[in-house]
Amino acid sequence: MNQSLNVLIVDDDPMMAKTLADILQFKGYTTKTAHSGQAALEHCSSSLFDCVISDVKMPGMNGVELCRRLKCSIPEVSVVLMTAYSEDELVSKGRAEGATDVLTKPIHIDDMLAFLETLANTDDQNTG
Amino acid sequence: MNILYVEDDRIDAEAVQRELCQNAPHCRVEIVATQQQALERLEEHVEDYDLVLTDFQLPDGDGLTLLRHIRTQALPLAVVVITGQGDEETAVTVLKAGANDYIVKRTDYLARLPLTLENAVHQYRADATRRAHPLRVLYAEHNTADIDLTRRHLERYAPYIALDAIHTAPEIIATVTSSDATAAYDVLLLDYRLPGMNALELLKELQQRFALDIPVVLVTGQGDVDVATQALKLGASDYIAKNSGYLYQLPSVLENAYHRAKLSLEQAALRESEQRLRNIVEHMPVLLDAFDEQDHFIFWNTECERVTGYTANEIVGNPQAMELLVPDSEYRAEILERRHALGNHYRDLEFTVTCKNGRTRTIAWSNISRNYPIPGWWSWGIGLDVTARKQAESELQAYFEQLEDKIRERTAELQETQAQLVRQEKLAVLGQLAGGVGHELRTPLATISNAVYYLNMILPDAGETTREYLGIIETEVRNSERIIAELLDFARIDTPSTQAVQLATVMHQALKKQAPSAGIHLRLEIPPKLPPVIVDPRHMEQILDNLLLNAYQAMPQGGELRVNAEVHDGSLRLSVADTGAGISEDNLSKLFEPLFTTKTRGIGLGLAICKKLVEANGGTILVESQEGCGSTFIVTLPTKESQI
Numbered sequence: 001m002n003q004s005l006n007v008l009i010v011d012d013d014p015m016m017a018k019t020l021a022d023i024l025q026f027k028g029y030t031t032k033t034a035h036s037g038q039a040a041l042e043h044c045s046s047s048l049f050d051c052v053i054s055d056v057k058m059p060g061m062n063g064v065e066l067c068r069r070l071k072c073s074i075p076e077v078s079v080v081l082m083t084a085y086s087e088d089e090l091v092s093k094g095r096a097e098g099a100t101d102v103l104t105k106p107i108h109i110d111d112m113l114a115f116l117e118t119l120a121n122t123d124d125q126n127t128g
Numbered sequence: 129m130n131i132l133y134v135e136d137d138r139i140d141a142e143a144v145q146r147e148l149c150q151n152a153p154h155c156r157v158e159i160v161a162t163q164q165q166a167l168e169r170l171e172e173h174v175e176d177y178d179l180v181l182t183d184f185q186l187p188d189g190d191g192l193t194l195l196r197h198i199r200t201q202a203l204p205l206a207v208v209v210i211t212g213q214g215d216e217e218t219a220v221t222v223l224k225a226g227a228n229d230y231i232v233k234r235t236d237y238l239a240r241l242p243l244t245l246e247n248a249v250h251q252y253r254a255d256a257t258r259r260a261h262p263l264r265v266l267y268a269e270h271n272t273a274d275i276d277l278t279r280r281h282l283e284r285y286a287p288y289i290a291l292d293a294i295h296t297a298p299e300i301i302a303t304v305t306s307s308d309a310t311a312a313y314d315v316l317l318l319d320y321r322l323p324g325m326n327a328l329e330l331l332k333e334l335q336q337r338f339a340l341d342i343p344v345v346l347v348t349g350q351g352d353v354d355v356a357t358q359a360l361k362l363g364a365s366d367y368i369a370k371n372s373g374y375l376y377q378l379p380s381v382l383e384n385a386y387h388r389a390k391l392s393l394e395q396a397a398l399r400e401s402e403q404r405l406r407n408i409v410e411h412m413p414v415l416l417d418a419f420d421e422q423d424h425f426i427f428w429n430t431e432c433e434r435v436t437g438y439t440a441n442e443i444v445g446n447p448q449a450m451e452l453l454v455p456d457s458e459y460r461a462e463i464l465e466r467r468h469a470l471g472n473h474y475r476d477l478e479f480t481v482t483c484k485n486g487r488t489r490t491i492a493w494s495n496i497s498r499n500y501p502i503p504g505w506w507s508w509g510i511g512l513d514v515t516a517r518k519q520a521e522s523e524l525q526a527y528f529e530q531l532e533d534k535i536r537e538r539t540a541e542l543q544e545t546q547a548q549l550v551r552q553e554k555l556a557v558l559g560q561l562a563g564g565v566g567h568e569l570r571t572p573l574a575t576i577s578n579a580v581y582y583l584n585m586i587l588p589d590a591g592e593t594t595r596e597y598l599g600i601i602e603t604e605v606r607n608s609e610r611i612i613a614e615l616l617d618f619a620r621i622d623t624p625s626t627q628a629v630q631l632a633t634v635m636h637q638a639l640k641k642q643a644p645s646a647g648i649h650l651r652l653e654i655p656p657k658l659p660p661v662i663v664d665p666r667h668m669e670q671i672l673d674n675l676l677l678n679a680y681q682a683m684p685q686g687g688e689l690r691v692n693a694e695v696h697d698g699s700l701r702l703s704v705a706d707t708g709a710g711i712s713e714d715n716l717s718k719l720f721e722p723l724f725t726t727k728t729r730g731i732g733l734g735l736a737i738c739k740k741l742v743e744a745n746g747g748t749i750l751v752e753s754q755e756g757c758g759s760t761f762i763v764t765l766p767t768k769e770s771q772i
Contacts, residue, residue, distance in 0.1 A: 013571045013572075013575065015572075015575045016571055016574060016575045016578070019575050019578030019579050019581075019582060020578055022582050023578060023581055023582050023585065026582065026585055026586060027585075084567065084570060084616075105570055105574065106570065106573070106574055106577065106609050107574060109577075109578065109581045
């Protein structure tokens with residue numbers, strides 16, 4: 001069921017992106033990683049993703065900006081932002097830009113998995 | 129005395145010199161042999177000599193010529209002429225020519241010489257004084273023949289008497305009562321028989337009406353003793369009867385009258401001066417007292433009376449006077465001892481004197497009688513009442529002390545403020561650093577955490593040791609995350625957004641989040657109807673989390689945690705007390721400083737964060753602790769009431 005979900009993980013820290021991607025892949029999701037906002041946009045223009053999980057704080061384009069742009073071009077994509085406690089302002093901005101959820105660091109993997117499962121089920125219902 | 133001795137006989141000259149050298153060592157003698165040499169010396173250095181002693185017989189003339197030269201030139205010198213034995217005529221001649229004395233060259237003349245020379249100089253000086261100040265006599269006499277006779281006699285025998293004559297009583301009154309008469313005449317010589325007015329009446333008139341202070345000498349007829357007596361009674365200075373030869377007595381009578389009048393004037397002036405001084409001493413606004421040898425008061429001026437209230441009658445001659453003035457026997461003994469130790473020589477010695485009304489005054493006494501003794505006063509001193517000054521001084525002193533205290537207080541405050549600023553500066557830097565480091569560490573930690581999660585996931589059948597080690601990594605990552613959270617909390621304490629918060633509610637939430645471990649007994653004493661505190665609820669939660677964690681960590685072996693809240697001065701006072709190890713006095717003062725910790729784990733920010741949060745919310749936090757008996761943290765928080 002959830003195997004069908006395509007997830008793009010965006011983090012400027014490659015190890016962070018990789019570990020998250022590996023866990024999700026093991027759980028049956030199709031994953032791709034990008035290390036900047038710009039790269040993420042390029043991935044999204046060539047492939048279709050159900051969900052984009054992005055760090056907020058990144059050099060160049062930040063997660064909130066990425067979310068805004070994605071929501072403009074692909075309104076149906078779910079965007080999850082990961083942010084540190086100190087970025088309150090960005091969190092509310094992210095929500096304003098249409099982020100589906102905002103996870104506060106430190107990220108609990110179980111929370112993220114739960115979110116994705118819910119999303120997959122919703123998609124199933126929508127598509128089914 | 130400098131003597132120029134003119135003598136051609138060498139033996140005589142040496143004899144005189146030897147005599148004077150032995151018996152009148154103050155005489156310096158210079159010998160010349162001729163009149164010519166003498167004149168040369170005098171011409172060049174007359175001021176070097178007081179007296180010329182000359183032999184009458186000289187090889188180039190006689191002593192008389194020299195004498196006449198000296199007198200006609202008015203040289204300021206006494207002259208003594210040595211004459212031969214039996215030559216009375218010469219003696220008379222030299223005296224008439226102005227010699228001050230002569231000495232006959234008899235066997236004993238050397239012995240008489242010093243005294244003769246001494247007298248001659250004295251006489252010369254007295255004559256010189258008289259010549260400089262002639263006696264001015266106003267002679268009232270209608271008989272012009274008598275006036276002539278008197279004038280001629282005086283010119284000859286008493287040239288220092290200047291005589292003016294007038295003839296009638298009205299003339300006399302007009303003259304002597306004119307404003308400058310007293311200055312113009314020294315003596316009034318009054319003939320008894322004046323036309324128009326009898327001399328006694330005139331005398332009476334002058335004395336009573338015009339209060340003349342010029343001495344009057346009355347010239348009476350022969351045998352007029354009654355008149356003379358009356359004249360003296362009326363204030364005449366003297367009288368002289370017109371006996372034969374009375375003119376010879378006249379100069380001395382006039383002079384005596386003048387001197388007596390002068391003396392009496394001087395005496396009056398002296399009496400006046402003494403009275404003035406006595407008045408000053410008696411009434412000057414300075415205390416003055418004097419003692420006899422038994423230390424009894426013999427003088428006590430009006431200022432002493434004014435200041436102490438004791439009159440001179442009560443003090444002078446009273447052997448118990450000191451007991452009145454200084455009733456305390458010990459203090460009295462101390463004063464006397466100090467005075468005796470200093471002798472009659474001290475300045476500004478301050479004593480406290482007890483006045484008659486029982487009050488005390490401080491007097492600064494100075495005694496200078498050792499240097500300035502006064503006959504009849506064994507010791508005397510002056511005193512100044514310095515009570516007011518002393519009081520002002522002590523007030524000033526007190527003020528200074530107060531000022532010093534204030535300065536100390538302010539300095540301490542400033543130091544505290546400065547220390548606080550330094551602390552805050554330190555905190556700010558630390559905050560920045562902590563924030564930066566915390567952020568940077570978060571991502572690698574999250575990655576490690578992800579990696580562990582992944583390993584756990586793909587290795588469901590891993591061995592026990594692998595699982596255990598993965599568990600250790602996971603726990604330590606959590607610990608690290610907590611430390612980082614603490615760092616970040618410290619770095620960013622944002623402006624509180626306050627609202628009314630029920631303390632009981634947040635306390636229950638905090639206890640739910642961090643329940644006490646098994647060994648810890650909780651005593652929660654929060655009354656139900658407490659006013660809400662006005663704080664940021666998130667901050668309040670953090671404060672309570674920290675306080676509870678701190679208390680639990682203080683009691684690893686278990687104990688009692690007592691949480692208590694009450695209203696105090698309108699604020700809410702929360703106390704969190706543990707029964708742990710307590711805090712040493714040294715550590716107590718550093719407890720709220722960041723990075724202070726006594727724990728093995730932890731970076732010492734919990735209580736610093738607590739303090740920052742409490743203060744940011746307008747509250748205070750303090751700790752009371754006794755080593756071995758536990759600690760109590762007391763947090764005072766604002767309520768609606770305290771904020772008004």
